[in-house]
Amino acid sequence: MIKIAIFDDHQHRREALKLLIGLENEMQCVGDFENCENLKEHLSITIPDVVLMDIDMPKVNGIEGVKLVRKNFPDTFVIMQTVFEDDEKIFNSIVAGAHGYILKKTPPEKLIEGIYDVVNGGAPMTATIARRVLELFQRQSSQNEETFNLSERELEILHLLVKGLSHKMIAPELKISIYTVNNHVKNIYRKLHVHNASEAVSTALQKRIVQ
Amino acid sequence: MIKIAIFDDHQHRREALKLLIGLENEMQCVGDFENCENLKEHLSITIPDVVLMDIDMPKVNGIEGVKLVRKNFPDTFVIMQTVFEDDEKIFNSIVAGAHGYILKKTPPEKLIEGIYDVVNGGAPMTATIARRVLELFQRQSSQNEETFNLSERELEILHLLVKGLSHKMIAPELKISIYTVNNHVKNIYRKLHVHNASEAVSTALQKRIVQ
DNA sequence: TCTGCAATAGCCCATTTTAGCTATTGACTT
DNA sequence: AAGTCAATAGCTAAAATGGGCTATTGCAGA
Numbered sequence: 001m002i003k004i005a006i007f008d009d010h011q012h013r014r015e016a017l018k019l020l021i022g023l024e025n026e027m028q029c030v031g032d033f034e035n036c037e038n039l040k041e042h043l044s045i046t047i048p049d050v051v052l053m054d055i056d057m058p059k060v061n062g063i064e065g066v067k068l069v070r071k072n073f074p075d076t077f078v079i080m081q082t083v084f085e086d087d088e089k090i091f092n093s094i095v096a097g098a099h100g101y102i103l104k105k106t107p108p109e110k111l112i113e114g115i116y117d118v119v120n121g122g123a124p125m126t127a128t129i130a131r132r133v134l135e136l137f138q139r140q141s142s143q144n145e146e147t148f149n150l151s152e153r154e155l156e157i158l159h160l161l162v163k164g165l166s167h168k169m170i171a172p173e174l175k176i177s178i179y180t181v182n183n184h185v186k187n188i189y190r191k192l193h194v195h196n197a198s199e200a201v202s203t204a205l206q207k208r209i210v211q
Numbered sequence: 212m213i214k215i216a217i218f219d220d221h222q223h224r225r226e227a228l229k230l231l232i233g234l235e236n237e238m239q240c241v242g243d244f245e246n247c248e249n250l251k252e253h254l255s256i257t258i259p260d261v262v263l264m265d266i267d268m269p270k271v272n273g274i275e276g277v278k279l280v281r282k283n284f285p286d287t288f289v290i291m292q293t294v295f296e297d298d299e300k301i302f303n304s305i306v307a308g309a310h311g312y313i314l315k316k317t318p319p320e321k322l323i324e325g326i327y328d329v330v331n332g333g334a335p336m337t338a339t340i341a342r343r344v345l346e347l348f349q350r351q352s353s354q355n356e357e358t359f360n361l362s363e364r365e366l367e368i369l370h371l372l373v374k375g376l377s378h379k380m381i382a383p384e385l386k387i388s389i390y391t392v393n394n395h396v397k398n399i400y401r402k403l404h405v406h407n408a409s410e411a412v413s414t415a416l417q418k419r420i421v422q
Numbered sequence: 423t424c425t426g427c428a429a430t431a432g433c434c435c436a437t438t439t440t441a442g443c444t445a446t447t448g449a450c451t452t
Numbered sequence: 453a454a455g456t457c458a459a460t461a462g463c464t465a466a467a468a469t470g471g472g473c474t475a476t477t478g479c480a481g482a
Contacts, residue, residue: 094348122338123345130334130341137305137348151428164410166468180430186471187428196438196470197409199375205416362458377438391460397441398458407440407468423482430477438469447460452453 002119005048006032007039007065008081009057013104017052020108027115036065040072048076050115053098055082055089063092070097077118085128091136100124147209148191157184159210162201213330216259217243218250218276219292220268224315228263231319238326247276251283259287261326264309266293266300274303281308288329296339302347311335358420359402368395370421373412 004021006029008014014032021029031046033039035057043051051069055062066078079100080093093101100118102111103126114124125133150158153174160170167185171178185197192209194200204210215232217240219225225243232240242257244250246268254262262280266273277289290311291304304312310329313322314337325335336344361369364385371381378396382389396408403420405411415421 094345097349099342099345117338120338121342123341124338125341127328127331127333127335130336131310131332133344133348134305134310134334137344137351138308153429161409162413164405164407164413166407168468176429177431179432182470183430183432184428185469189470194375196375196377197407198372198412201409201412202373202375202416205413364459379438387459388461390462393440394460394462395458396439400440425482426480428477428479430475432474434472436470436472438467440465440467442464442466444462445460446462447458449456449458451456 002027002050002115003030003046003048004028004050004052004115005030005043005046006052007034007036007057007062008032008052008054009034010054013054020112024112027112036060036062036068039065039068043069043073043076050077050079050118052115053078053080055080055093063089063096066093066096066098079114079118079124085126085132087132087136090129090132094133094136101129102126103129148207150188150191150209154184154188154191155210157181158188158200158204161185161188161197162204162210213238213261213326214241214257214259215239215261215263215326216241216254216257217263218245218247218268218273219243219263219265220245221265224265231323235323238323247271247273247279250276250279254280254284254287258284261288261290261329263326264289264291266291266304274300274307277304277307277309290325290329290335296337296343298343298347301340301343305344305347312340313337314340359418361399361402361420365395365399365402366421368392369399369411369415372396372399372408373415373421 004027006014006017018029018032021027030048031042033042037060039060053062053065062080066080069076069078077099078097079102080098081102081104082089083104085103090101100114100123102114102124106126117124156174157170160173165173167178167181170181188200189195192200192203194203215238217225217228219228229240229243232238241259242253244253248271250271264273264276273291277291280287280289288310289308290313291309292313292315293300294315296314301312311325311334313325313335317337328335367385368381371384376384378389378392381392399411400406403411403414405414
């Protein structure tokens with residue numbers, strides 16, 4: 001039996017969802033709430049497996065809601081619901097830890113399918129949202145192909161600098177002398193146009209020269 | 212008519228896919244190749260709308276392949292195909308610009324559905340892959356709410372360290388003495404559990420304490 | 423074959439950093 | 453009123469760094 005809680009500020013929508021869930025033998029609505037105030041207390045009592053979370057709610061909205069759920073009830077799945085496919089809302093929901101993202105106009109049978117999907121390890125979302133997620137992902141990790149002409153060895157040393165190792169610690173790590181380390185470091189600085197280790201590390205991470 | 216090109220190192224699989232595509236009235240296979248060598252030339256001639264790209268191919272693999280397609284043929288959709296759901300392959304494919312990710316064991320009708328899906332703005336993927344994508348996303352942008360109890364002033368100084376400023380440069384910037392800078396830096400190190408500026412900068416950026 | 427360059431090693435030295443202290447002031451909490 | 457803590461300032465000494473150099477080896481490209 002899948003226990004479901006509903007967060008939505010429209011009472012008629014809550015009623016409709018309860019009715020829909022009631023039609024399924026394997027599902028049970030254990031609570032419906034008009035916003036995420038006292039979410040922690042509500043969920044402590046109802047202990048749902050899945051939360052249907054409207055994004056646009058007064059006072060404490062759905063983004064905050066999903067954060068609260070994920071923080072306090074890590075085993076509970078959260079499916080976001082919204083009227084429009086808004087990039088920022090999609091992004092924030094996913095970063096906050098949502099497990100699915102379904103439009104309100106989605107036909108009832110698809111919503112039910114989504115609930116089964118999420119408890120079985122899936123991530124229900126519309127085709128368009130899936131595409132948006134991929135695009136957001138690509139934008140996020142736009143790898144700067146530029147390697148600043150750093151040699152293999154320099155990249156290796158840069159990596160160790162990022163890990164916080166001193167010259168003295170890098171030398172035995174690479175089985176070379178501290179003088180050589182110093183030389184490589186100087187060459188790295190020249191190529192990255194920086195003048196100290198902090199700046200080099202900063203550049204390395206921000207331009208994604210090393211991960 | 213949707214024009215499709217196939218990249219897969221197994222000839223029997225290429226034949227099977229060609230046969231499958233041939234059964235659809237709205238689809239046409241315009242080429243099949245055993246790896247991504249000369250991909251640019253192949254696509255220049257065949258000009259497909261959708262590329263089915265196997266990931267594990269000898270010489271030039273699918274990840275490199277999708278990069279090449281996206282770089283040279285930005286309007287062509289790429290659906291990745293692989294045997295297993297491997298986090299690293301999923302991640303690399305998406306970062307490289309894939310539009311979909313389907314398992315080879317996926318039934319034929321689902322693959323055809325995926326092709327229609329991708330040209331209609333969707334991103335076909337299995338439920339499990341969708342979940343993985345969301346998790347990768349969350350991991351990527353895990354905004355560590357944790358601020359490590361750094362004070363306002365310490366955050367300010369950490370920010371300047373990330374910008375590559377030395378203690379001597381930070382002092383006049385904040386109109387405080389270099390001794391005070393040194394004290395703040397020491398406190399930052401203690402709170403972040405690090406022992407030098409590189410490590411502090413690295414932690415600050417990776418845990419997203421500063422941007 | 424010549425040339426350039428990466429990788430290695432070395433030296434020097436001024437400057438910077440790190441870590442150990444002490445101490446005052448002012449704000450906030452109990 | 454007492455206690456805590458952030459922010460400030462100061463001192464010192466040891467360690468590390470950054471920026472000058474020179475030099476050898478070996479590889480790859482012109």
